[in-house]
Amino acid sequence: MKSIYKTKGTCSTQIEVEVCDGVVRNVCFRGGCSGNLQGICRLVEGMPVEEMKHRLSGIRCGNKQTSCPDQLCKALDALVSE
Template structure:
């Protein structure tokens, strides 16, 4: 399943996520801190969605209530909902 998730409260504006059988296959951010987000994207490839959410959920960026990793968790939850899990 592939989705495009519009982020809220972050410098990145969109996350394109591909998940197959509960495993993260690809993550691509639009905007944000290019190097950091490429790094996060590479690190989570091949990981179970539940593990990514366990590790990254709730991370904040400075004084913001959210962060790009936290928004990825929201995107992955949306993907799971769309799959009917």
């Protein structure tokens, strides 16, 4: 399953993510902090969805209520509920 998720409350504007057999594949952020987001994409590649959500859900960026990693968790939640 592949999805394009419009982020809310972050510098990045969207996340493209694919899940195959419960494993995160092909994550790409648009906008945001390029180096950090490239690192996140490489780190979560091949990680089980539930493990990734356990590690990244609820992370905040500064005073914001969310972050790019947290938005990735929300993108996966939306993908699973489709």
